[in-house]
Amino acid sequence: MAESTEAARINGRELLALIEELQGQFLESRSEARRGLEDVASSTRSEAQAGMDDLKTQMSALRSDFMEVRMQVKALTDAMPGVDESCISLRRGLQDTTIATGKAQSTADDAAAESARLQSFVEALKISEDKKKYIMDLLNPVLEEMVAECIHKMPKDPVPFMLDWLEGKRAAEEDKLLSPEEKDKLVKENEDMAVKVNKLKGQVQEAAKMVTESAAPVEEEEEEEDDEDDEPPPGWEKDMDNRGRTSVSAEAYGEWNAKKAFVPPVIIKSDEQKDRLKGCLVKSFLFSNLDTNDLNIVIGAMKEVNAKVGNRVINQGDNGDFLFVIESGVLDCLIKKGEDAEETVVKKCEPGDVFGELALLYNCPRAASVEAKEDCVLWQLDRDTFTHIVKEAAEKKRQRYDAFLSKVPLLSSMDAYERSQLADALKVETFEQGQKVITEGEAGDKFYIIEDGLCVATKGEVEVMSYAAGDYFGELALINNKPRAATVVAKGDAKLLSIDSRSFKRLINVADLMTKSSKYK
Numbered sequence: 001m002a003e004s005t006e007a008a009r010i011n012g013r014e015l016l017a018l019i020e021e022l023q024g025q026f027l028e029s030r031s032e033a034r035r036g037l038e039d040v041a042s043s044t045r046s047e048a049q050a051g052m053d054d055l056k057t058q059m060s061a062l063r064s065d066f067m068e069v070r071m072q073v074k075a076l077t078d079a080m081p082g083v084d085e086s087c088i089s090l091r092r093g094l095q096d097t098t099i100a101t102g103k104a105q106s107t108a109d110d111a112a113a114e115s116a117r118l119q120s121f122v123e124a125l126k127i128s129e130d131k132k133k134y135i136m137d138l139l140n141p142v143l144e145e146m147v148a149e150c151i152h153k154m155p156k157d158p159v160p161f162m163l164d165w166l167e168g169k170r171a172a173e174e175d176k177l178l179s180p181e182e183k184d185k186l187v188k189e190n191e192d193m194a195v196k197v198n199k200l201k202g203q204v205q206e207a208a209k210m211v212t213e214s215a216a217p218v219e220e221e222e223e224e225e226d227d228e229d230d231e232p233p234p235g236w237e238k239d240m241d242n243r244g245r246t247s248v249s250a251e252a253y254g255e256w257n258a259k260k261a262f263v264p265p266v267i268i269k270s271d272e273q274k275d276r277l278k279g280c281l282v283k284s285f286l287f288s289n290l291d292t293n294d295l296n297i298v299i300g301a302m303k304e305v306n307a308k309v310g311n312r313v314i315n316q317g318d319n320g321d322f323l324f325v326i327e328s329g330v331l332d333c334l335i336k337k338g339e340d341a342e343e344t345v346v347k348k349c350e351p352g353d354v355f356g357e358l359a360l361l362y363n364c365p366r367a368a369s370v371e372a373k374e375d376c377v378l379w380q381l382d383r384d385t386f387t388h389i390v391k392e393a394a395e396k397k398r399q400r401y402d403a404f405l406s407k408v409p410l411l412s413s414m415d416a417y418e419r420s421q422l423a424d425a426l427k428v429e430t431f432e433q434g435q436k437v438i439t440e441g442e443a444g445d446k447f448y449i450i451e452d453g454l455c456v457a458t459k460g461e462v463e464v465m466s467y468a469a470g471d472y473f474g475e476l477a478l479i480n481n482k483p484r485a486a487t488v489v490a491k492g493d494a495k496l497l498s499i500d501s502r503s504f505k506r507l508i509n510v511a512d513l514m515t516k517s518s519k520y521k
Contacts, residue, residue: 142169262388266300274299277379280327283352286390286424287325294389301385307331307372313356316369320359321383326351329376334369343369346418347506354424358417360386361398367417398423401497408449408470411508418507425503431455431490440487444477447504453494457486466491478504 146165155161175183269277277299281287287298307313307329314320316336328351334343349355349370358367360383381390401423405411411419428451431437437448437455449472457465457473464486467473477484478501499507 262384264297264301264385264388265382267303269299269304273304276327277302277304280325280352280379284325284354284424286354286357290390298381298385298389302379302381305378305380307376307378309372309374311372313370313372313378314366314368316366318366320356320366322380323354323356323360323386324370325379325381326353326355327377327379329378330373331355331370331376332373334371335367336369347421348373350502350506357386358420361391401426404451405449408472410472422499422503422507425499425507426497427499429496429498431494431496433490433492435490437488437490437494437496438474438477438484438486440485441483444474444482444484445501446474446498447478447501447508448472448474448488449497449499451495451497453496454491455488455494455496456491457488459486475504 146162146169149165150158150162153161178186278295281295281298287295290298302325305324313324313331316334326349331349332345333347333349333355335346336343346368355368355370356366358364398420402416402419405414405419405422411422414422426449429448431453438444438446440459450467450469452469455467455471455473456463457467465473467488473488474484476482
């Protein structure tokens with residue numbers, strides 16, 4: 001019994017040990033199974049995520065491809081009207097080409113038929129074979145080409161046209177036979193011949209002028225002798241007492257402006273004189289904008305005059321038929337404001353200045369007297385040449401700027417003559433938005449008046465003044481000989497009129513300007 005019990009106890013312990021061992025194996029198997037499941041789940045999740053990422057990438061690429069295709073479809077849709085128009089144009093072009101081809105073929109057929117008729121006609125002629133060959137090979141092609149050109153141009157008188165055409169063809173054929181060196185030689189010979197012809201024309205005009213002058217009254221001969229002495233006496237510009245000037249309206253509608261052929265006078269000059277005169281004219285507004293041909297005409301027509309100290313070149317109130325350009329020397333411009341008043345010097349005329357032009361522009365008496373303060377070299381231009389070559393352009397600019405300058409407060413006290421002189425000195429300058437006109441601290445050499453647009457003045461970064469049409473600036477640097485006190489910038493597109501320092505000090509009343517410029521400080 002005891003043995004049985006002991007054996008049962010042993011078996012129970014073994015059984016418990018076995019159960020614990022089995023339980024441990026179960027727990028270990030469950031852990032391994034859990035880890036396996038977790039590994040599988042993790043791997044599956046990663047693969048699934050990777051698959052999703054790939055799918056998203058593919059979807060994005062498909063979306064981009066779709067958008068690109070959509071844009072291409074839209075572009076094709078938009079281009080369809082143009083394609084349709086191009087197709088229509090191409091179709092029309094093909095139709096026109098077909099029609100033209102048909103016409104050309106018809107013309108070719110007609111020409112072939114005409115050639116065949118001509119050949120039959122030539123064959124029927126009782127002439128030698130050499131002559132027949134000459135007609136068909138040499139004469140007929142030229143005649144066909146000439147007749148075709150004549151039909152194309154349809155001149156009223158075909159005979160002169162055909163003669164000119166034949167002469168042109170002959171010249172073209174001769175040109176083909178010339179070498180390049182021979183062609184250059186002929187061109188040079190033609191140019192030399194043109195120069196000689198122009199020189200002969202000038203000599204003929206000068207001879208005609210001399211013949212005309214030789215028939216003038218004795219008084220005019222004496223005046224010419226004085227001119228040859230280069231010492232014009234006081235009042236030498238004055239007209240004869242019995243010669244009256246027509247009124248302005250009479251000049252506008254009468255024989256003064258009658259249409260007639262204008263032949264400019266030609267006064268023979270040396271090359272040195274021409275160079276001096278050209279250098280003088282380009283400084284003057286009246287002549288600086290002339291084209292080369294017109295400038296050469298003016299130079300040819302001008303006469304050199306020497307004025308001695310004290311010579312009165314023109315007198316206030318006289319009629320005037322000449323203007324003068326100063327090459328060298330200084331003259332005083334004097335005005336008498338009343339019969340009993342004394343003459344007052346209103347300005348000095350210096351090299352490059354023009355005087356006497358108002359009488360020619362407006363057909364009015366001399367507005368002032370001009371007297372030489374030292375020996376001067378002047379160039380005299382006659383009324384006819386001035387009127388035909390220079391007057392129109394000068395009048396337009398003066399009228400335009402006279403009206404504008406009269407509205408500028410600073411210049412309102414100027415008379416018409418003074419404003420006209422100022423208008424001659426004006427130069428137009430344009431500026432864009434933000435472009436600097438003058439810069440603070442720089443030396444000043446121009447005075448500005450705003451014709452159109454706006455400008456602002458700044459010191460440092462502070463805006464101190466704004467300018468509109470009719471306002472002016474830049475005067476202080478010229479008056480005080482100091483650097484610019486401020487920077488002026490265009491506010492939008494602006495058109496300005498500028499005057500150089502020398503003209504500014506000569507033409508503008510500086511004392512009046514100083515009084516009025518205080519508001520700009």
